[in-house]
Amino acid sequence: MLKLKDKLAKLRHLKISFNIKKGKQVAIPPPPPKPIQRGFKVVEKYPLYEPFAHVAIVQNPKTGEYKYILDELQLDPLEKSVYDRILEILLAEIESPKEEITDPRKFFAEEAKKIVDKYRISLGWLPDVSWYKILYHAERDLVGFGRIDPLMRDPNIEDISCDGVNKPVYVWHRVYESIETNLQFESDEELDNMVVKLVHMAGKHVSSAFPIVDASLPGKHRLAVCYRREITPFGTAFTIRKFREDPYSIIDLINLGTFSEEMAAYFWLCLENRASIMVLGGTAAGKTTALNALACLIKPGSKIITIEETAELNLPHENWVSLLARQSYGLGGSGIGEVTLFDLVKTSMRHRPDVLIVGEVRGQEAYVLFQALATGHGGMCTMHAENLDSAIKRLTQKPMDIAPAYIPLMNLVLSIQRVHLLKKGEKKAYRRVITVNEIADYDDYRITFKWHPTKDQHLSNFKKSVMLSSISERVGLSKKELLAEINRRKEVLHWMRERNIRSYKDVAAIIAEYYARPKQIYEKVIAGGEVEAVAVSRKS
Structure with a gap:
């Protein structure tokens, strides 16, 4: 590689006219479609990285089986030989950035174009289209995730x-x-x-x-x-x-049918009054997605601490601290330097959070979380369990070992599942909140929302709601007035849906405005006006 570098260094005095500029238009043909297996038909096509990579979703109508067909621009033999040589040059020539960069792909693309501009003649003539393909593969393999x-x-x-x-x-x-x-x-x-x-x-x-x-x-x-x-x-x-940079907002989940508008408004009111919430579900049921969307309803300015093994939550709040568990640095099972969820939950109590959110409870951290709830902190978490009964059994047994008397400290428990529904003649998977339970006592649960599978609707029942009764006593409003407030918030959520306000930051800004000026915002919503959301919770 060093000999190659020395040899090519002699060419540095040459002025190469080749330069791939942003403004230059080069027609790059899309990748040829991959042959489709017999018996399959294309049901959807969309680009992944125009024009280099596309995908076709195909289905066998007889079996209902789907396949994901990736079409990617490939290098021909000549391009591949040049690619192998340019890869060596790039590895030798590109220097590490002098300062921290936020976008390594952009840095690599700029540096790679300079180097290709320098050595293009020595590597043999190729059309501009080929160089674009070569640079795409170099970026993919060196700073990207390779073939995936x-x-x-x-x-x-x-x-x-x-x-x-x-x-x-x-x-x-x-x-x-x-x-x-x-x-x-x-x-x-x-x-x-x-x-x-x-x-x-x-x-x-x-x-x-x-x-x-x-x-x-x-x-x-x-x-x-x-x-x-x-x-x-x-x-x-x-x-x-995969981590979602733009996480699903509560509006997204309402649009998808996971929540109803009334249910979301109810959670919004409960979270304002420091309710604790647990999200139950199986693998890939959407627990963390639901938890993240609900957490965005927390009042702006609240001190929030999230505790996770790997970062999955993404909140718009400014006053948010994210804590992550760390594996041991020691060899074998020494445990040197390990920071567990249990350690983080204990530490978080010294930061005086208004709301403590644990990504998933499954060990001793659950005990500390319930201790925090007992001292007046708000709390949220997820747990692997199919229903409330199995969740209670897990909570009261080792390693969580929660005393039955502490169970009612978790005010609300919602169960979310992945279900298959027939819509427009096609059966597809959807995520639905199946039930919302209020915990009145260790063995006393009150269902406030239940999903009706035939109608695909969430039916509410607030007649025996202990949560609304508790809020009523705390804020001095009647249950009737609280139900009216839920309806007002439901109207605000509906107004956001109608105007396609769905980004989690935009939704958080409107919610922040409602917290600050509820009467004025509601009047604008009812009048069909626009709300100038200036109270963005966290800077982009």
Whole structure:
């Protein structure tokens, strides 16, 4: 590589006219569509990174099976040989940035264009289209996520998983659920190199001695790795849980049918009055998504502390502290430097939070959380459980070991599930809040909302609501007045839906305005006016 660098250094006195500028228009043909398996038909197409990568969702009408077909611009043999040479040059020439950069892809693209501009003649003539393709692949492989980079660009994908060599990569699609892709790794070396790259991007180490890694990738994506055949006979396996930069807002979840407007307004009122909430559900039911959307209803200015193993929550509040657990730095099971959820929950109490949010409770941290609720702090969390009865059993047994007398401190428990509904002649997966329970006592639950599967509606019942009775005593309003307030907030949420105000920051700004000027905002909403949302909770 050094000889190549010295040899090419002699060309530096040449003035190369080639320069890929932003304003220059080069017609790059899209990738040719991949042949579709017999019996399948295309149901949806969309670009991932125009014009280099597209996807086609295909389905077998007889079996209902879906497949995710990735179409990506490939390099021809000549382009591939130039690509291999330019890759060596880029690795040798590109210097580390002198200061911290926020966008490594942009930095790489700018530096790579300069180097290609310098060495283009020595590498042989190629049309501009080929250079664009080469730069795309270089960016993908050096600063991107390699062959799975197009999948990481797809906003519809929640999870990416590879089960081993010569096995298709699977994705969890927001619309089509778990579907097979046409991408697979054909050798142990290729897959191992890919995973080592991902682990290094996360700032961690993986080897045969330490084959299990749980880490956070750039962009806060969650990575889980089982390396080589030490613990799995099929070879290296990995799963990536993608982090959503623009998380679902409460308006998004209402539009999707997960919540109803009335239910969201009810939670909004309860959270204003320091209610504690637990979200129950199975794997991929949407627990964290629901928790994040509900947390955005908390009053601006409240001191919020979130505690997670990996960063998944994303709140618009300015007064928010995010705490993350840390794995041990020691070898084997020494535990040196480990920071657990239990440690973080204990530490958070010294910060005097108004609301403490634990991403998922499953151990001793639950005990400390309930102690915090007993001292008047607000609290929110998720837990793996299919229903309230199984959740109570888990809470009252080791390792959580919550005393039955403490269970009512968790005021509201909502159960969320993934359901399959037939709509427009097609059966698809949806997420629905199945029930909302108020905990009156250890064995006394009051259902305030229940999902009706036939109508696909949430039915409310506030007749025996202990939460509204408690708020009524605290604020000096009658239950009738509180129900009227829920209806007013329901109107505000409906107004946001009508105007397509859905970004979590925009929704938070309107909610902040309502907290500050409820009467004026409601009057504008009823009159069909516009609300100038100036109380944005957290700077972009």
